[in-house]
Amino acid sequence: MTRTLEWKVGLELVEEAGRTEAEARLETGTATWTGHGSARRNPADTDVPAIGDELAASRAMRDLAGKLMREADREIEAAGAGTVPSRTGPGYGWPEAVS
Structure with a gap:
């Protein structure tokens, strides 16, 4: 199934x-x-406005990305999948797929 979405930032x-x-x-x-x-x-x-813009923008996008990831984490857990055990590294998957 192909699905196309457009999200605007x-x-x-x-x-x-x-x-x-x-x-x-x-x-x-x-x-x-x-x-x-x-x-x-x-x-x-020295006043270099572009540096402040870049720092503030990157921090806002990092904050946004963290919120989106936390929502995905909640939805993954609700679907019955958990996070991969820390001994195998970061990531996600169904428990039987990572054991």
Whole structure:
């Protein structure tokens, strides 16, 4: 079965007084997820706004990715699969497939 989805990701950045705030928003069509990140410039550092943008944006996307992964973890557990035992490394699978 082939399935095609389009999820849209938007990123909003606001910089003020040496601090950049970012919000990453994922629209799946059935749910909206948001992640937040921030960056602050050390007053002794040169003002390079692009660096603050990159740091805040990456932190917001990492926060969003973590929330999405935690939701997938909950759904995997609800479906009867668990995480792979730590001795075999990270990952997921049905218990009988990883023993």
